[in-house]
Every structure is written in C-alpha cells, then in structure tokens.
Amino acid sequence: MPLKPLKLAVIGGGPSAFYVASRILSLVPNANTSPPVRVHLFDRLWAPHGLVRYGVAPDHPEVKNCTHKFDATASDPRFRFFGNINIGDAITPISHTHKLSLSSIFNSYSHVLFATGCTLPTLHSALPPSQHCIPALSLVHWYTQHPNRSPPPALDKISHVSLIGNGNVSLDVARMLLTPVSTLAQYDVPESVLDVLSRSSVRHVSIIGRRGPLEAAFTTKELRELINLPDASMVPIEPSFLKPSPDLTLSRQQSRTLQLLSKGSKNAFGSTPKTWSLDFYRSPTGLIVDPSDPTTAELSLAHTMVDPRTQRAVSTGESSTLPTSLVVTSLGFHGEPTASFYDPGLGHLRTLGARIITNEGHALKNMYASGWAATGAKGVLASTMMNAYAAADTVLGDVLPDREPEEPKVLVEDILLNPNPDLDGVPREVAQGLKEGSVTQYGDWKKIDEEEIKRGQAVGKERERMNWEDARKFLETVRDRSPH
C-alpha cells in the first residue's frame, strides 16, 4: 500500500510554525521508506520568525538564538517558506501583501495547520485608543519596525507614562523607556527608534495592575532586569503589600518575587534621573484630557483588592487620579475575529488536542492549530515549543502507518483538502508572486539577514533592520547580480 503523503500548509511563520515543521521533518526521514512530506509555511509578513523578530525585546538577544534551529529546519529540502502572503480576510491587512484564499490552500495541500498567533491587542473598555492612549503593541511594532508601520510616540513631549497591565510586554516597554540609549544602541534597535528614544523626556513610568504582587503577571527575570537598570530606580512598595497572609502557601515564583520587591531597586529611589513604580491594586476607570493643556491627562483609578474567594480584583470604593502624559495598555492579545474557526469567547481558534473544532463541536480531519492561535496569548517560548511538538505528534499520528491517531479520534471527514496534491506545486497566486519577486522565500530572508547583520556591524550593533521597501530593493540588486 503506498504511503499517504503529508503536504502540510502552515499558516503563519512564527516560532510555533517552525517548531511544528522542525519536529515533523526530523521525525520523518527523507527516505523512500517514509511517507512523502512537504511543509510549506505562509506568513503575511515578508520576514519569518513572527514574534521572535517582531516581539522579543531588543535587549533579549539570547531568546533569538532559537532562529538557528529554524535555519536548520529551513535547510531541509522538503521545507519552503513564503512571505508576504495574507491568507483569509484580515481586519488590518498589510498593504503590500498578496491575498490568498483558504480554498486555494485547500486545493494544493493535504493537511493545514494554523499557527497564526494572537496578533491583535486586547483593549481596555474604559480606555479607548486616542492621542493619549495607545496599545503596547503599537510601541512594540514601532521599535521592531513591524510592517504595519506604527507611528513613533512623541516621547520628546511627555514626562510620565502609565502602563496598564504588568505582564512581560508591559515590562519590556518600561525597559525600553528606562534603559540608557547607549545600551540599547548595541542591540537590534533601528536607528530611527534610537533617535526618538534619545530625545525622550520621559522621567517616570507607572506600571499599573489590578491585583497585588502575588498575582502579577511579570516573571522574575523581567522584574530583576528593571530592578537592576543603571539609570532608574523604583518607588518603594508599600510594605504591607509584601506581607502575604500567613495561611497562604506561596509558589516558588511568588516568594522570589516578594523577596525581589522587598529589596527594592539596585539604585535607591530618588538617586536616579528616571524612576518607575509598580502601582498595585489600581484599576483604570477613565482618562480625562484638559483641552487647555493637552500635554497632560488625568487617569482615574479605582482602588481594588483581591477577593480571597474568587481571586478577582474588586473595588474598595476608593479612587484617585494620576496625572500622566501617555497611557499604554498592555492587557494581552487575541486572534483575528474574522479568521475561520475563531471563537470570540476564547479569543483564539477553537481546538482540542491541536485539532480544529467546528462551530458544531466536531473535530475536523487533517486541520490543526498550534501555538497562540490554539492556546491564546500566554506562555514563553518553551511552552510554545512543547505545544508545537504535541501538535506535530497529532499530525504524524494521522499520517504515519505505525502510529495511533491522537485524541480526539472521531473526526469529520473533510471534503476541502486535497488528499493527493502535487507534492511540489504551490498555489497559482504564490507562483505569480514568486515570479514578480514580491513573495519572499527563506533564501531571500537569509540574504537579508546577513545584510542586516553586516549593516549593523558597520555601526557597532547587533543588526540594522530593513523594512520591506529596503528589503525589496536589496533583493533586486542581489538577484540582478546572480546569473538567473
């Protein structure tokens, strides 16, 4: 009996997509005795690696070491990457991307896996985006030069930033605002971003959370980095917040967080030009801007406490206001609501055991999801990797003759996918984009990657990023020089 082919389209080119591809390609040898395998990644961005390129904070270069493994995966001849391709209907499409319908994918592939992540910021109901209130994602997109072109913040006109939410993204933004520019200049921070940061007049960053230190979303690593900043100091925390009730059993991370917070920042509060604070037990209720002085706004905060029964933040009835120049909301992320199989209640795709679940609750055959698209925006790279490996095992369980299919086993037969696709064919639109030079492949990325590092080294930094216009121009010159 001939072996069933696995021609997998992965929608998304971030870490989850690469870990799935890596696992599949490494577990199925490229040999005649194995089922024929192809893994094609499609990304709406022109560059691969998703949040590793467009999310990881510039001062965490070590986290980006995972791209070496992705490079190794991409060197497998059964792997292909296609960038600049937007599949389905995005709410905020990137202008230069090629549009590709899901049905074109279904016609050309035997299996599909969604690794589309959670690309949209969750907003605060009392804080609609405005001139004085932006999502943290806009800042992340600005300092990573994401193709959706977030405008630079007017840091030269503001002195006080209020971050709503105290997860790691919030702390990343705080660090970008408080770290000496000379330090950041050596990392993967674009020159245009360094220009803005060097003109920054931000003096204080408030990091506001509804609950207390025990419930804070940041990790000890990120907290420690803030605490050790050379030019900034932390407002001491109200000692009673750091004394949990004796009947509570603290997790290891909770005890270590309390220890760190009790010690305070490396620099004594007030001894530095910049300061920051963790404002626990505060929940924003609105932002008022005085029309006569648009540089300052008043952030209204309800005072809260943690209900010991539900662990939720509840109002104490008290409130206060905080004068601030810019409010940055950092409250998590969700998927694109227009995506197929999106569950608005969950904020991500509806899945079970990496399989896509329909509105009616049926698991679909040969359709999968992994990473944040499947689990929601939580967890670090290690959890994404484990999740991706489990998803790869589910895919392989359906394909490899010696494996049992993974749960759930009752599947709705698909009529959409192509069980016997042309193994090396690509959808017509992709072929057209490749001919025009507007669809990128992994080899293109590696040339750009090398050039970015080279341009960075010339000015003493990790890399100097290109945007798509630079990259396209550069690729044209490289292609002109090559004999083809």
Next chain:
Amino acid sequence: MSNLCWRANILSRSLPNCDRQLSLIVRRRITTKSAVTQSPISLSSRPRCQSPGAKSRLAWRDWFSSSQIRAIHYSPVTRHGGIERPASGTGIKVHFKDSKGSLIKTVEASEGDDLLAIAHEYDIDLEGACEGSVACSTCHVILTPEYYDQLPEPDDDENDMLDMAFGLTDTSRLGCQVKLTKDLDGITATLPSATRNMFVDGKKPTKH
C-alpha cells in the same frame, strides 16, 4: 522494518549524529571568514551537523568583546555540538532517563562539559532553544538529590528561568548550567514530562 526505524527516531533525537571533525572544520572556516559569508547555496547544502548558528555566535562574540555592556551568559554556547567525546571507559558517566524513568542512554563526557552540550553530542532529545544563555527553560532536567546537593547553588538568572519550567521539582536544574566534575560520575539526568496540549487548549485565560 520501517516500524523499527520510526520508533528509533521518535525515541532518540531529530538531528543525525554529528561528525565532530566535520563540524570543527566548518567552524574554523567560519571563524576565518568572520561573520557574513554564507551563500544561499551553502544554506541548503550545509551539513546538518553544523552547530546551528555558529556563524552568528561568532559575530556575537566579536561584538560583545568589543563592547562592555552587560554580562550575558555566553561561554557555554561556543561548545555546543563540539565537545570532545572522551575515549570509552575514561570519561565521566552520565545517565539520561526519560520522564517515565526509563534509561535512554548512558554516555561519557569530560570534566567541564555541561549536560546540554553532552545531550546534543549524544543526540538526546533535550532542547536548548537559547543555546545555553539562560534565557529559556527548555533544557530543564531533574537530578537525583545526592547529585543535586553536590552542585553549586543555581544563580538568580537560572532560578528565574526555573520559575517558568514545566514540571519543576526540588532537584530541577537547567542542563546548560550543570557542569561535570569527577564527583558527578554516575549522575542521572531525567527529562521532565512534556505537556499534551489536549489539556490546555480551549482553557479560558484567568481573569485578573
């Protein structure tokens, strides 16, 4: 026959066994040519056993040695995939076990080698996403108490990562931070159990 092949592959590690000589040659070439030399042809045809990212790492080293910014755990990275296997019978013995406690392999390594590098050298399925820079928890291993107690205490950076490790125990360490000494001969490193995403999919995020 193919059944056997599959199982062997699933149990052991993805990458084919490394020819150390070859990998050293590759590395030397990259050193002399410095950072950015790889052509698209060598991208697709380069030997699988090349320690991934050797190129960038070298670039990083140049960069860091010329600029004193802040301490980044760097030194262990350079060795991965390139440690010397001692002659059989002369090295320090390390037992790797899977999450169920079954022995995967007993291997020999030299003083100073770390468990992540050893695992990579012998194709044990231990990940090192950040390549030993203490920026992830993918090389989490569980030791037995008698060996755990012989090790120097984990530093703050390692503890920060262990906070995030899945299936943390009292004798957990990051493999990249456990360096062999003669006293550790016979050490057992157990890989933690992996999660099944069955249990996390569809779970609502906790409300703050």
